[in-house]
Amino acid sequence: MNFKNFIYFNCLLLLPTAAFSQGVAIKLHIRGVYESKITLLPLIGTNALKPIVERAGIKNGETTILSVSKDILPTEFVLRFDYKEKESSSPYPCEKHIFISNQNLELWVNPMYCNNNDSSYFQKDEKENTVFARFTKENGKQKEKLGLLQNFLMNYDDTQSQFYKQGTEEYQKRRNNYNHWLKEQATLHKAMFVSHTFGFQYLPQIVFNGSETARQQSVIAHYFDGIDFKDTLLLHTNDLKNFITAYVNIYASLAKTQADLDSLYPLIGKTAIEKARLGNPKLYGWMVDYFYNGYESTNMPAGIKMLEPYINDTACLTTKRQAIEKRLKGIKTLTIGTLAPDFMLKDDAGNDVLFSKYKSVRHCEGGTARPEFISGTEAISAKYKLLLFWSADCSHCKELVGKLYTWYNQQPVNTPNGASYPLVEVFALSLDESETEIPIWQNAITQLPGWKHIRCEGGINSPEANAYLYSQLL
């Protein structure tokens, strides 16, 4: 063997080790079905719920290996099987949640029963998923009785009775025991990633000697008692988002009216962010991102205004600083009574026209959605223009547009001089720009006749979005 061949030979030997050091391998043995497609989707991060690895046509008895880059580890994944029981069968899905940390995994799977431990199981020395499964089973047993007792006490009407007092004492005793067990489990398995999810199960203190609202408020006040906001591995858990969403829902349940709710949402965000602010800057930033996304998706300027001091805090590692700044500028400058920013669009004849000068041309004949708006063929102006930014690929936008369109078709019609046209003309500005989004938008607007549809080239960075200081759609 000459020197050149020696290097080549050694490189071949090193390849599996090099590939191995790049991440984690999951060896899958498929059985019990004709064939299966296998997809791995992370539950968090920028690729959340998007396939990062796919293998198609893995037959009964075959083995395949999925590699996962260590950059995104540790975290929780969905391992999805689209299996055909027989060659002629249609694919049917089965999803299994798995944790991947730093250990290579080997999994024997019958995709028809991918969550049945007798049919689908890991190698004997597997750690994360085995510990999590044992913890989940024991935790369920321990929490079941506590949950029943808590529900009973939270809704009991005679809070002055001896019986109620005994019940609350029993609950506090069991709660302390449970939280002690939880802490023991976290310490015992502290080397495991899954142990960082245990804190989400912590049972906070409840002050029982008060009204039902007071009890709810005490749950809210102690909600984060079991969470260590210095622990950055919480950012790798899927539970963090669910935990905060549950907090928002519990807090929001205090509202009696829509006005209560509108004023509560910024307060909910502020309370949660203040807790995270005392922890790691990444968690602090994550919390700001979470509430910004929520306020933006529900179009809540008061919530976005609440975020202002946090984006001015350099300790806050938010990824949304620029977007929030842009929105805050929009909130401050685009106020009621100011001139609507102008932009160019095409009129019905295809000519460039300023938005401020735009007039619709309505035709007598033809299948327009609102023939009652028609008065010959002439340029008309509604009393108001409604400008709406949206994406046909955004669930919140679709909900908003659906309700708006229903109202649009029922709105009163102005009829000065015998001509009829809508009170409000809708300009729906689409920020869709990707190859997958544009066809969805093209299809969606066929269901929304009567509106003026404009697709903004450049999406969120388009001249139209910039003019109106729009920064994000969800």
Added chain:
Amino acid sequence: MFLIDNKTNKICAIPENTDKLKQYLDEISKK
């Protein structure tokens, strides 16, 4: 959403949803 008066080209409401748009238009029609 921005509701713009077509005559003055000024923003007259920034409704967060359809209900708030309706509410604004109802109020303005009563004036």
